[in-house]
Amino acid sequence: MKRKTPSGQGGKVRSWIRNIKIQYRLLAVFLLISLLPTVCIGTYAYHVYTRSINNKISESVLQTMRSINTNMTIELEKYQDYCSTLSIADAVQDSLQQTLNGQAVSREMVLAIRELATAIPLQSTYLKNLRIVSLDGTTIYDRGYDDIPYEKSEQLVETIDEASPRDSLQYIYTYRSQNKLVLGRKLYSVDFSGEAVGYIMVYINEQLFEEKIFAGVAFGPSSNIMLVNAHGDVLSSQDRSFLGQNIADSRLFQEIRTSTTAGQSTFNLEHQIAVAVYNKDFDCYLIANIPESYITEETRSINTVLFWIAAALIFLSLLLTFVVYVSIVSPIRNIISACNITSDEELNVHINDQNQDELGFLARTIDRMMDEILLLMARRREDQIRRRELELKNLQYQINPHFLFNTLNSLQWVATINDVPAVAEGLSSLSALLRNTIMKTDEFIPLSEEVENLSHYFAIQKIRYGNSFDVCWQLAEETSTRLLPRFILQPLAENAVIHGTENMSEAIVITVSSSLDENGCMIVEVRDNGCGFSSLPVRREKDRFSGIGVNNVSERLNIYYGTAGGLEISSEKGKGTVCRITIPPPEARRQQNVPNSLD
Numbered sequence: 001m002k003r004k005t006p007s008g009q010g011g012k013v014r015s016w017i018r019n020i021k022i023q024y025r026l027l028a029v030f031l032l033i034s035l036l037p038t039v040c041i042g043t044y045a046y047h048v049y050t051r052s053i054n055n056k057i058s059e060s061v062l063q064t065m066r067s068i069n070t071n072m073t074i075e076l077e078k079y080q081d082y083c084s085t086l087s088i089a090d091a092v093q094d095s096l097q098q099t100l101n102g103q104a105v106s107r108e109m110v111l112a113i114r115e116l117a118t119a120i121p122l123q124s125t126y127l128k129n130l131r132i133v134s135l136d137g138t139t140i141y142d143r144g145y146d147d148i149p150y151e152k153s154e155q156l157v158e159t160i161d162e163a164s165p166r167d168s169l170q171y172i173y174t175y176r177s178q179n180k181l182v183l184g185r186k187l188y189s190v191d192f193s194g195e196a197v198g199y200i201m202v203y204i205n206e207q208l209f210e211e212k213i214f215a216g217v218a219f220g221p222s223s224n225i226m227l228v229n230a231h232g233d234v235l236s237s238q239d240r241s242f243l244g245q246n247i248a249d250s251r252l253f254q255e256i257r258t259s260t261t262a263g264q265s266t267f268n269l270e271h272q273i274a275v276a277v278y279n280k281d282f283d284c285y286l287i288a289n290i291p292e293s294y295i296t297e298e299t300r301s302i303n304t305v306l307f308w309i310a311a312a313l314i315f316l317s318l319l320l321t322f323v324v325y326v327s328i329v330s331p332i333r334n335i336i337s338a339c340n341i342t343s344d345e346e347l348n349v350h351i352n353d354q355n356q357d358e359l360g361f362l363a364r365t366i367d368r369m370m371d372e373i374l375l376l377m378a379r380r381r382e383d384q385i386r387r388r389e390l391e392l393k394n395l396q397y398q399i400n401p402h403f404l405f406n407t408l409n410s411l412q413w414v415a416t417i418n419d420v421p422a423v424a425e426g427l428s429s430l431s432a433l434l435r436n437t438i439m440k441t442d443e444f445i446p447l448s449e450e451v452e453n454l455s456h457y458f459a460i461q462k463i464r465y466g467n468s469f470d471v472c473w474q475l476a477e478e479t480s481t482r483l484l485p486r487f488i489l490q491p492l493a494e495n496a497v498i499h500g501t502e503n504m505s506e507a508i509v510i511t512v513s514s515s516l517d518e519n520g521c522m523i524v525e526v527r528d529n530g531c532g533f534s535s536l537p538v539r540r541e542k543d544r545f546s547g548i549g550v551n552n553v554s555e556r557l558n559i560y561y562g563t564a565g566g567l568e569i570s571s572e573k574g575k576g577t578v579c580r581i582t583i584p585p586p587e588a589r590r591q592q593n594v595p596n597s598l599d
Contacts, residue, residue, distance in 0.1 A: 057219070
């Protein structure tokens with residue numbers, strides 16, 4: 001048989017490679033292996049280190065921003081408590097109610113509010129002004145240290161209305177050129193009506209963030225931390241150039257507004273990383289920007305070291321490549337020389353390589369193959385002699401069965417001419433059974449052939465049991481060609497003859513029937529009306545039925561058909577026994593790897 005040659009593009013590549021000597025292939029592969037990993041590892045390490053540092057810095061910045069957010073909330077809660085105390089004070093509530101009713105606020109009430117504002121314990125140098133305004137814009141109380149244009153005041157009120165009932169935080173630039181944050185709250189009546197009565201605004205110096213909240217926090221050169229409200233207004237920033245600007249249209253703020261739903265987010269933007277933490281109490285964002293150069297600075301230094309390491313590894317790889325090259329090519333040449341044998345005498349030549357590597361194993365294997373070839377050649381000569389002997393014995397064995405059948409036929413003829421029909425019929429049936437047993441080796445036979453064997457068996461048993469039983473055949477024509485295992489019915493018939501006739505005064509009837517059920521299974525029954533039994537005996541005396549044959553039938557059916565076929569035995573004492581065999585249709589037998597039926 002010819003070996004298949006490689007085809008297609010892959011076959012051409014393999015053929016081209018095979019045209020190159022192994023030593024050159026090894027040299028090229030070793031050089032490639034020494035260079036490629038170094039380049040790949042360097043590239044991979046750069047990206048891994050960058051990503052790792054990026055993640056660690058992002059996590060560190062995120063933790064820091066959470067702390068800043070917590071500190072900011074704590075600081076601003078002081079001013080919130082200050083507003084809460086003022087908003088429920090009687091002087092403030094009464095003065096706002098008078099304004100709503102069209103009355104002027106008395107000087108006594110203004111003095112009472114001033115006295116209350118100074119009496120509330122708020123130890124902070126960053127509180128710069130306090131304003132209480134009615135719904136119609138009338139100023140109820142103003143410390144008067146600093147102020148903003150009227151238009152800006154209206155904008156503050158609109159933002160406070162929009163944020164209500166939550167406090168708003170807004171940036172203003174005052175007449176005195178100071179940066180301030182306004183903590184604004186809408187005031188409601190403390191009586192049962194709960195109607196809006198005015199506004200309270202606390203002016204906080206923006207240096208609170210610069211000197212207290214953002215102080216000592218930096219993420220490298222050119223980094224920045226900002227506080228931005230929901231409208232995109234920068235309320236505070238380490239980079240003072242951003243202070244008071246609106247970044248609502250920037251890509252960074254758009255992504256923050258879209259993604260910061262869980263309270264915090266990290267964004268990889270061009271040349272920078274941004275970390276945002278959302279403060280739900282004031283509807284604003286703490287944003288930190290870290291430049292990419294700060295992150296990749298360490299990676300670049302690592303790459304420089306990796307470059308020199310790679311150069312050293314390449315040199316070392318070249319040296320090791322040469323050493324390994326020699327250690328591989330030398331034993332290969334010895335193996336090639338050993339394989340180039342031209343005569344039987346050279347089979348005694350051995351490589352004798354005792355090294356423990358793969359080539360040494362291959363060399364020792366070739367030596368063993370040479371020894372085995374010599375041994376096989378000797379055995380071949382012996383086998384040729386034995387084959388001639390077996391051919392002669394086989395010719396002799398072919399004579400023995402013919403001699404046996406000829407002898408049985410002679411005995412049958414003698415019984416016939418001597419008018420002994422029972423013996424003649426028995427010898428005929430015995431000859432047929434032996435012929436089917438010895439000469440035929442098919443494992444599966446048609447039901448018609450199995451019935452023929454069974455009829456011969458009954459004829460032989462008639463010689464022993466006489467007229468103690470009769471046989472009735474009820475076979476469906478469509479089942480005659482269905483296959484079933486050879487001699488599967490004989491043990492059941494033997495059980496009916498031996499066990500069914502026991503202690504019976506009259507002849508029993510053994511009925512053999514076959515049919516097809518609605519699933520296409522063939523049902524074969526061996527039924528007798530003999531003595532029966534209450535339960536199937538497990539063991540009997542040696543001269544009686546032992547149950548081995550029935551167990552053999554059950555096991556054979558289980559092996560051939562699995563759960564699709566089987567043997568069922570039912571009996572009732574004094575009424576007989578029914579043995580039912582289920583043979584599945586040809587499709588089920590194919591699934592069990594059983595030969596197809598003839599039909």
